Amino acid sequence: MAISAAKIVSGWAVNVAIALTALRTNVMRSILTMLGVMIGVFAVTLAVAVGSGAQVSVMQTINSLGYNMAIVVPEAEGDGPRRSFTRGRLTIRDINAIEREIPGVRATAPQLRSSVTVAVAGNNSTTNALGITDGYGIVTDTKAAFGRFVDDNDVRTAARVIVLGKTVADELFIDANPIGSKVRVNGIPFTVIGQMEEKGGALGDDNDNIAFIPISTMRQRFSSEDLSGPDDVQIAFIGFEDGYSLAQGKDDLLELMDDRYNIRATQIRPFTVRTTEEFQEEFGFVTGIMQAVLVAIASISLLVGGIGIMNIMLVSVTERTREIGLRMALGARRSDIRNQFLVEAAVLCVLGGATGLLLAWGSSLLLAAYADFPVPIGIGTAAGAILFSAFLGLLFGGYPAIRASRLSPIEALRTE
Amino acid sequence: MPGNNASQPLVETRNLVKTYHLGGETIHAVHGVSLSIARGEYVAIMGASGSGKSTFMNMIGCLDIPSSGDVLIDGIPTAEMTSDALAQLRNQKIGFVFQQFNLLARTSSIDNVAVPLIYAGLDTETRRERATAKLIDMGLGERLHNTPAKLSGGQQQRVAIARALVTEPLLLLADEPTGALDSRTSEDIMTIFQQLNDAGITVIVVTHESEIADHAKRRIEFRDGIVVEDFLVTNRTLAITKPHEEMEPAD
Numbered sequence: 001m002a003i004s005a006a007k008i009v010s011g012w013a014v015n016v017a018i019a020l021t022a023l024r025t026n027v028m029r030s031i032l033t034m035l036g037v038m039i040g041v042f043a044v045t046l047a048v049a050v051g052s053g054a055q056v057s058v059m060q061t062i063n064s065l066g067y068n069m070a071i072v073v074p075e076a077e078g079d080g081p082r083r084s085f086t087r088g089r090l091t092i093r094d095i096n097a098i099e100r101e102i103p104g105v106r107a108t109a110p111q112l113r114s115s116v117t118v119a120v121a122g123n124n125s126t127t128n129a130l131g132i133t134d135g136y137g138i139v140t141d142t143k144a145a146f147g148r149f150v151d152d153n154d155v156r157t158a159a160r161v162i163v164l165g166k167t168v169a170d171e172l173f174i175d176a177n178p179i180g181s182k183v184r185v186n187g188i189p190f191t192v193i194g195q196m197e198e199k200g201g202a203l204g205d206d207n208d209n210i211a212f213i214p215i216s217t218m219r220q221r222f223s224s225e226d227l228s229g230p231d232d233v234q235i236a237f238i239g240f241e242d243g244y245s246l247a248q249g250k251d252d253l254l255e256l257m258d259d260r261y262n263i264r265a266t267q268i269r270p271f272t273v274r275t276t277e278e279f280q281e282e283f284g285f286v287t288g289i290m291q292a293v294l295v296a297i298a299s300i301s302l303l304v305g306g307i308g309i310m311n312i313m314l315v316s317v318t319e320r321t322r323e324i325g326l327r328m329a330l331g332a333r334r335s336d337i338r339n340q341f342l343v344e345a346a347v348l349c350v351l352g353g354a355t356g357l358l359l360a361w362g363s364s365l366l367l368a369a370y371a372d373f374p375v376p377i378g379i380g381t382a383a384g385a386i387l388f389s390a391f392l393g394l395l396f397g398g399y400p401a402i403r404a405s406r407l408s409p410i411e412a413l414r415t416e
Numbered sequence: 417m418p419g420n421n422a423s424q425p426l427v428e429t430r431n432l433v434k435t436y437h438l439g440g441e442t443i444h445a446v447h448g449v450s451l452s453i454a455r456g457e458y459v460a461i462m463g464a465s466g467s468g469k470s471t472f473m474n475m476i477g478c479l480d481i482p483s484s485g486d487v488l489i490d491g492i493p494t495a496e497m498t499s500d501a502l503a504q505l506r507n508q509k510i511g512f513v514f515q516q517f518n519l520l521a522r523t524s525s526i527d528n529v530a531v532p533l534i535y536a537g538l539d540t541e542t543r544r545e546r547a548t549a550k551l552i553d554m555g556l557g558e559r560l561h562n563t564p565a566k567l568s569g570g571q572q573q574r575v576a577i578a579r580a581l582v583t584e585p586l587l588l589l590a591d592e593p594t595g596a597l598d599s600r601t602s603e604d605i606m607t608i609f610q611q612l613n614d615a616g617i618t619v620i621v622v623t624h625e626s627e628i629a630d631h632a633k634r635r636i637e638f639r640d641g642i643v644v645e646d647f648l649v650t651n652r653t654l655a656i657t658k659p660h661e662e663m664e665p666a667d
Contacts, residue, residue, distance in 0.1 A: 014534050014540075021522065021523065305654050327535075328479075329479055330506070330512070330531050330532040330579070331506050331508070331532050331535035331583070332534075332535050333535070334499055334500065334503075336534075336535060337502075339450045368549065408480075409479045410479040413514075415481065
């Protein structure tokens with residue numbers, strides 16, 4: 001006998017109606033049971049969202065510091081205490097060779113760093129100063145929001161000019177326009193030529209607590225580190241063209257540096273090349289593990305919620321044994337009874353899951369608004385949460401439903 | 417094709433046996449009963465408690481599985497049927513009326529009556545139409561949306577009868593249908609059964625009250641799992657027939 005699709009749909013619709021009637025019969029019990037699934041779905045959804053949020057935030061931080069670039073430092077690879085013999089050199093001449101000889105390089109940004117105190121009348125701010133060339137703006141895609149950035153001329157003349165990050169500018173000048181103002185950097189007079197656009201921060205870092213001066217000025221006035229030579233730098237960013245392979249760029253960089261410093265293949269290199277791609281992978285891996293751990297912990301509450309569903313469905317089957325017997329007497333097949341209780345469990349779970357999802361969504365909005373931490377709940381996560389709730393209903397409702405369907409009609413009918 | 421043959425018995429049992437094992441003791445609830453009931457009969461099954469009459473009834477209603485022997489409904493043997501086939505048979509050919517009515521609580525008369533039609537695979541609209549028609553037949557046109565709690569015992573049993581009849585079965589099985597009703601309401605129910613039988617439905621009533629059994633055309637008496645008497649009732653009590661609407665004032 002052919003059963004039309006309409007019949008099947010109407011069969012399920014009947015089961016949903018029966019389930020809703022049964023749930024209304026025990027409103028309090030239904031709500032308490034749903035609470036378990038609700039909390040579980042809330043916890044898991046939020047855990048997924050917090051994990052994705054952390055991932056997005058870390059990626060944004062990495063990208064805000066520069067994308068598609070390699071970082072060269074004159075230190076040996078690996079962890080542990082740095083020993084003097086592992087310290088190599090990285091000079092402006094190396095950077096020039098890189099720019100000249102390595103394909104795909106867009107710009108280079110050699111840097112010196114120093115902690116400085118920037119002061120105006122009655123106000124001062126301690127910050128990190130970066131000595132840079134005009135290449136820094138290109139490599140890290142950084143622009144001045146007001147005024148201008150450090151240019152080639154500033155570097156050649158070792159001009160006493162400074163560009164302030166937003167945090168520093170706010171601390172020193174509050175709302176006033178700092179451009180053109182005189183400040184003292186470690187007591188030396190400088191002119192403010194620009195203010196950076198806001199970069200924001202992530203995971204406690206403030207990327208706006210910073211100041212930029214020409215690298216030549218830095219070397220003349222503040223250089224404190226024990227650099228090995230007059231044109232040594234502490235770090236260099238090498239920006240590659242969009243879409244250019246960073247792995248290829250890294251290989252080329254290592255080859256060039258090995259060649260310039262006569263490093264043999266067996267030797268430990270006294271410099272390290274890392275790429276933004278590698279950072280992203282590493283942080284992605286770490287945040288991925290963090291997310292997995294969060295979700296695993298949250299899943300325990302979902303499991304407890306599921307067990308609650310099974311418990312209450314077993315109670316429901318026992319209470320309604322006579323109804324089951326009656327339905328069988330009136331022509332319900334075993335599968336009809338099984339489906340009825342499966343749907344009831346699934347409806348409980350989906351209602352609980354939807355409530356949990358709404359709560360998680362509300363919490364994510366609150367977190368984004370007040371904790372300044374993006375917690376995205378995507379359509380995929382939402383649909384996944386609802387589907388998973390239904391699956392949970394079928395999983396934990398399965399045993400009670402099958403038990404109900406195996407009852408003998410007459411014994412079920414005789415139950416008081 | 418078996419079935420649908422007016423000349424063969426509607427219900428036939430062949431050496432029907434039901435034994436229970438209780439703590440090492442074997443109890444023969446039904447001990448080899450062979451009988452046949454033709455279409456259009458009105459049978460009262462009587463017997464004391466424990467005589468086997470209810471067990472027999474449950475087996476011919478395909479609710480209970482015989483230990484041995486067979487039940488043929490409309491010529492079709494049921495011993496080898498799957499539980500799904502038995503469910504379909506109950507749905508299509510048998511209507512049940514129970515002592516305790518067995519209506520679903522918090523469910524309207526119309527939805528209670530429509531339950532068997534769900535399992536017959538009918539759509540919502542047809543279910544509501546047929547349920548409404550049967551309830552009107554039972555004089556409950558004003559009570560379509562009442563839940564059992566809002567109905568008297570007699571009205572509840574009439575809803576149950578409407579539910580038993582909504583699939584147009586050949587056979588109506590009633591187990592102590594008046595056991596929970598007062599004598600006046602019992603009489604109303606007997607009137608309905610008589611009218612249904614007059615309209616061609618085969619009625620089998622299990623009862624221990626001889627006043628109820630006196631309405632039937634044939635009486636079968638059980639004792640210790642066997643049939644001890646089986647005879648046609650000569651001076652049958654005829655219920656006073658009147659329109660259902662007048663039977664019980666709406667309250």
